[in-house]
Amino acid sequence: MRLRALLDTDALGLRLLGGEDELDRTVRGVMTTDLRDPSRYLSGGELVLTGLAWRRDATDSEPFVRILASAGVTALAAGEAELGPIPEDLVAACARHRLPLFAVNESVAFATITEHVVRQVSGERAGDLAAVVDRHRRMMTSGPAGGGPDVVLDLLGSDLDLRAWVLSPAGRLIAGSPGAEPGLPSAVCAALAGEHLAAVRTGRRGPYRVAVGGTTYSLFPIRSSGRGAGTAGAPGAPGSRDVRETVLSDWLLAVEADAGDWPAERLDLLEGVTQLISVERDRRDAARTVRRRLAQEVLELVQTGAAPGEIAARLRVAAPVLLPGLGAAPHWQVVVARVEWDGGEIEGGPVAQALLEEILVDPLSSGPEPSDRIAVAHTGDEAIALVPLPAVSSEHDGSEAGLHADTLLAAVRDPLAAGLDDDGRLTLGVSASVHSAEGLRGALEEARHARRVAAARAGRVCAAGHQELASHVLLLPFVPDDVRRAFTARLLDPLRDYDRRHRAELIPTLEAFLDCDGSWTRCAARLHLHVNTLRYRVGRIEQLTSRDLSRLEDKLDFFLALRMS
Numbered sequence: 001m002r003l004r005a006l007l008d009t010d011a012l013g014l015r016l017l018g019g020e021d022e023l024d025r026t027v028r029g030v031m032t033t034d035l036r037d038p039s040r041y042l043s044g045g046e047l048v049l050t051g052l053a054w055r056r057d058a059t060d061s062e063p064f065v066r067i068l069a070s071a072g073v074t075a076l077a078a079g080e081a082e083l084g085p086i087p088e089d090l091v092a093a094c095a096r097h098r099l100p101l102f103a104v105n106e107s108v109a110f111a112t113i114t115e116h117v118v119r120q121v122s123g124e125r126a127g128d129l130a131a132v133v134d135r136h137r138r139m140m141t142s143g144p145a146g147g148g149p150d151v152v153l154d155l156l157g158s159d160l161d162l163r164a165w166v167l168s169p170a171g172r173l174i175a176g177s178p179g180a181e182p183g184l185p186s187a188v189c190a191a192l193a194g195e196h197l198a199a200v201r202t203g204r205r206g207p208y209r210v211a212v213g214g215t216t217y218s219l220f221p222i223r224s225s226g227r228g229a230g231t232a233g234a235p236g237a238p239g240s241r242d243v244r245e246t247v248l249s250d251w252l253l254a255v256e257a258d259a260g261d262w263p264a265e266r267l268d269l270l271e272g273v274t275q276l277i278s279v280e281r282d283r284r285d286a287a288r289t290v291r292r293r294l295a296q297e298v299l300e301l302v303q304t305g306a307a308p309g310e311i312a313a314r315l316r317v318a319a320p321v322l323l324p325g326l327g328a329a330p331h332w333q334v335v336v337a338r339v340e341w342d343g344g345e346i347e348g349g350p351v352a353q354a355l356l357e358e359i360l361v362d363p364l365s366s367g368p369e370p371s372d373r374i375a376v377a378h379t380g381d382e383a384i385a386l387v388p389l390p391a392v393s394s395e396h397d398g399s400e401a402g403l404h405a406d407t408l409l410a411a412v413r414d415p416l417a418a419g420l421d422d423d424g425r426l427t428l429g430v431s432a433s434v435h436s437a438e439g440l441r442g443a444l445e446e447a448r449h450a451r452r453v454a455a456a457r458a459g460r461v462c463a464a465g466h467q468e469l470a471s472h473v474l475l476l477p478f479v480p481d482d483v484r485r486a487f488t489a490r491l492l493d494p495l496r497d498y499d500r501r502h503r504a505e506l507i508p509t510l511e512a513f514l515d516c517d518g519s520w521t522r523c524a525a526r527l528h529l530h531v532n533t534l535r536y537r538v539g540r541i542e543q544l545t546s547r548d549l550s551r552l553e554d555k556l557d558f559f560l561a562l563r564m565s
Helices: 003-007 058-070 088-096 110-124 126-139 149-160 186-201 264-287 289-303 308-322 349-359 369-373 413-420 437-455 473-478 481-502 506-515 520-527 531-545 552-564
Strands: 014-018 029-032 046-050 075-079 101-104 164-167 173-176 208-212 215-222 251-255 331-341 375-379 382-389 424-430 461-465
Touching: 003 014, 003 110, 014 088, 029 110, 046 110, 058 088, 088 101, 149 164, 149 173, 149 264, 164 186, 186 208, 186 215, 186 251, 186 413, 215 264, 251 264, 264 289, 289 308, 289 375, 289 382, 289 437, 308 382, 308 437, 331 349, 331 437, 349 375, 349 382, 349 424, 413 424, 413 461, 424 437, 437 461, 481 506, 481 531, 481 552, 506 520, 506 531, 506 552, 520 531
Parallel strands: 029 046, 046 075, 075 101, 424 461
Antiparallel strands: 014 101, 164 173, 164 251, 208 215, 215 251, 331 382, 331 424, 375 382
């Protein structure tokens, strides 16, 4: 229980004399003493009750308070029955050591306070725990009556005096319990998400204890019950899976408390809470099935070259689902994301899909509902989002409407980089907005080209937008044929000549290397080569062309030359 709860209980007769900023400290026990040095009886977290019999003069207060503070005592409560008003020297000593100080009214016995604290703390409030579990069971019943994560967090606050938040892996606030400041600063959310992902990737067992901004939090993973059993990342666990399959899609529960000294009963309860929130998460995912199917159908029509009329008809069906209540024909934007892990044995498409559904939500929004307007399909390592935008007014052409690659990942880059660690990459491309079915195929290609530009950059999390293609890919059709031929001949003819003479396959190697975004391991695996053989071939390419494939400019030149050849 917290000090604030004691102060709010009128029957205890407590009056605060100092330590207003420390009222969220947790009380784990109570002790009554009049010893000058009670340290051998203290274990930390106690509310110490004293009648001040240890005090002979003003010089005794400082050493007594110093001993309590060093032992980790939560607060001191001094009785007024024997000596009257609390001495100022004791008030000053508590202030110096940041130890909250209460005065106990002479009409209240220490036994009353002790009984209250023991009843609240001892056995971790077995009666209240049973009530919590019972209410949780009711929430597990089918249908929407459970109320979602907010109800679970409300129970944590009302029954266990714990402030908690549910966060996405990108640091977006999903839910917060009443009184838990739902407006938790975005920087704190991002920091907590990053700490959580880093802990998961290093194989630590939850809960993870971290300090952000001087406050201690305990982070509990919320693993989707629909994506595998067991503890993610725990080798040998029954049903365990590679942690990389879910690390960037699972939510987390952040509790403002240090769970390091919690008893097993409370840890078990919090584990149960995460399971309940996981059930709600699975319900949200199931509700996205229709939107995902719509996206898959539209994108298959676009990629197979279906008639614009057929695509438009499908969009008319999709618009009411993706834009409920707006009643306006939307513009559309396409976002392509790719998650790739070293080794290539893990499919990145599902992870990229979950990330896009998360990232494309307005960062200023809270709760999962805004994602109801995001439709994402995936194939292989790639995920494609069809993002509807409200129709812009007639005086605008829509070119500046919608998502911008330069800001899309700004708030989530750090936590996602922690989850990707040193063996994963997220690259993302954003198209311009289009207002007709005829423009969707071009928007998809535009987003894919932008993603390739992002992949040519350094960093674990990179994005590029359609604006960055204006100087090359979008202008290729307008380049004179003789200029195109001269450009490609200058870069590729030395490689073609070498291939004809030595059957070295430098051109296929170059194409594969660029397609793998410069990853030596992925490219070698694709070509069935040893990495040293691949390095020899790339070195030969650089020698023959006087280019450096570690430089973005040279990668882009080769990419364009291959596109124009």
